Amino acid sequence: MRTVQASEIIEAVATMAVHSNRILPNDIRQRFDECAAKETSDAAKEIFRQLKENYELAEETGLPLCQDTGLAVLFVELGEDVKVEGMNIREAINEGVRKGYEEGYLRKSACDPLTRANTKDNTPAIIHFDIVPGDKIKISFMAKGGGSENMSRVTMLAPAQGWEGIKKFVLNRVAEAGPNPCPPTIVGIGIGGTFELAPILAKKALLRKLDDTNPDEKLAAMEDELLTEINKLGIGPMGLGGATTTLAVKIRMHPCHIASLPLAVNIQCHSARHEEVEI
Amino acid sequence: MAEYNLTTPLTDDDIVKLKAGDVVKLTGTIYTARDAAHKRLCDLLDKGEDLPFDLKGAVVYYVGPSPAPPGRPIGAAGPTTSYRMDSYAPRLHSLGLKASIGKGKRNDAVKQALIDHKAVYFGATGGAGALLSKCISAAKVIAFDELGPEAIRELTVESFPLLVINDAHGGELYAQPDRQAVGLE
Numbered sequence: 124m125r126t127v128q129a130s131e132i133i134e135a136v137a138t139m140a141v142h143s144n145r146i147l148p149n150d151i152r153q154r155f156d157e158c159a160a161k162e163t164s165d166a167a168k169e170i171f172r173q174l175k176e177n178y179e180l181a182e183e184t185g186l187p188l189c190q191d192t193g194l195a196v197l198f199v200e201l202g203e204d205v206k207v208e209g210m211n212i213r214e215a216i217n218e219g220v221r222k223g224y225e226e227g228y229l230r231k232s233a234c235d236p237l238t239r240a241n242t243k244d245n246t247p248a249i250i251h252f253d254i255v256p257g258d259k260i261k262i263s264f265m266a267k268g269g270g271s272e273n274m275s276r277v278t279m280l281a282p283a284q285g286w287e288g289i290k291k292f293v294l295n296r297v298a299e300a301g302p303n304p305c306p307p308t309i310v311g312i313g314i315g316g317t318f319e320l321a322p323i324l325a326k327k328a329l330l331r332k333l334d335d336t337n338p339d340e341k342l343a344a345m346e347d348e349l350l351t352e353i354n355k356l357g358i359g360p361m362g363l364g365g366a367t368t369t370l371a372v373k374i375r376m377h378p379c380h381i382a383s384l385p386l387a388v389n390i391q392c393h394s395a396r397h398e399e400v401e402i
Numbered sequence: 403m404a405e406y407n408l409t410t411p412l413t414d415d416d417i418v419k420l421k422a423g424d425v426v427k428l429t430g431t432i433y434t435a436r437d438a439a440h441k442r443l444c445d446l447l448d449k450g451e452d453l454p455f456d457l458k459g460a461v462v463y464y465v466g467p468s469p470a471p472p473g474r475p476i477g478a479a480g481p482t483t484s485y486r487m488d489s490y491a492p493r494l495h496s497l498g499l500k501a502s503i504g505k506g507k508r509n510d511a512v513k514q515a516l517i518d519h520k521a522v523y524f525g526a527t528g529g530a531g532a533l534l535s536k537c538i539s540a541a542k543v544i545a546f547d548e549l550g551p552e553a554i555r556e557l558t559v560e561s562f563p564l565l566v567i568n569d570a571h572g573g574e575l576y577a578q579p580d581r582q583a584v585g586l587e
Contacts, residue, residue: 177532184532190531355583355584357577
């Protein structure tokens with residue numbers, strides 16, 4: 124049994140919170156360039172120019188890319204042969220979030236859902252644990268903003284609706300959301316599982332690099348088809364019209380009940396801030 | 403598409419010349435207010451009490467900035483999604499509010515209020531919080547400090563870059579999704 128100190132987890136989480144909120148990942152920067160080159164309208168080109176200037180400024184000044192530095196969402200793959208010493212792992216992660224959001228001058232957005240009183244330290248974080256073989260701990264951090272999260276939806280389709288039903292629901296959702304979730308977006312889709320698993324699949328899908336290819340050929344083709352269709356909607360950057368409504372579509376699937384076809388659409392704004400670390 | 407330099411407070415003359423798609427560089431004083439602050443403002447109005455700032459000619463920015471690091475007046479400060487303020491906006495426009503700044507669609511009641519009270523809805527680029535912060539030279543909390551990021555702040559802005567999304571003549575800039583192109587209609 125390997126032992127990891129809680130302090131190591133605290134530091135790793137705090138560092139990811141600060142760094143990911145300031146530095147836009149390269150795969151997204153690259154996709155901005157590719158998509159900007161396809162735009163013909165002045166408004167769409169201007170939005171891409173501003174997004175580029177914004178990530179350059181954030182890197183230079185240390186300001187966050189966006190004032191909405193998100194709720195901290197973490198996916199943890201916890202090796203079954205590793206033990207955390209000094210603190211419960213959940214508490215260590217929350218401590219890392221507290222530290223990162225305070226020291227990095229990041230906005231604390233967590234509040235009581237009814238009284239709306241701010242918890243003042245951006246905790247509790249949303250943490251999903253998976254137990255995996257081995258003696259490592261992999262932690263993926265995501266700063267998930269409220270504006271795009273609000274545009275996300277889950278539904279329970281009838282099995283007969285199949286791929287056509289899935290496509291129609293996703294296209295309708297993106298059309299209805301329009302300019303609200305800060306397009307160009309990334310669309311995470313969870314297909315199957317149960318009512319609660321589908322959105323987790325959709326959110327996990329958003330952890331993938333924009334330039335990767337789904338290892339499942341069928342899903343890869345579905346991602347391509349949906350991306351093309353969504354961009355035909357013409358909503359464009361910031362809803363001002365154009366060729367890029369969405370930068371990428373990412374799908375995760377899981378077997379489901381014979382009676383069900385759960386579907387979740389988790390919309391991510393262009394400021395897709397996430398990082399991972401292996402301890 | 404025209405470009406205007408405007409200074410707060412805004413007048414009817416400033417507003418009526420603006421058309422959806424125009425670019426505006428705004429200079430002067432604007433006030434931050436988002437979800438919880440709007441609720442508080444309307445509670446004050448219900449009780450017949452004064453608001454923390456004068457609505458006449460005012461511009462409200464829907465933003466919850468990130469904390470100011472040392473040596474800066476404010477942190478990142480891009481717009482939040484506006485529809486959540488739709489239930490409050492017509493009332494504020496009827497009392498003199500001339501413009502709001504946010505991102506995303508407004509409902510029909512807000513669009514009608516813009517026409518009825520000579521006001522506009524400006525869009526700023528969502529997620530460009532570091533970039534927009536550059537145009538803010540001073541910031542101070544003037545009400546509801548306990549709301550943290552949602553407190554009302556008085557901001558001094560210089561050439562703050564805006565797009566007219568909904569004008570006072572019923573015009574709108576946002577693209578309508580082409581549902582036919584994807585077989586939804």
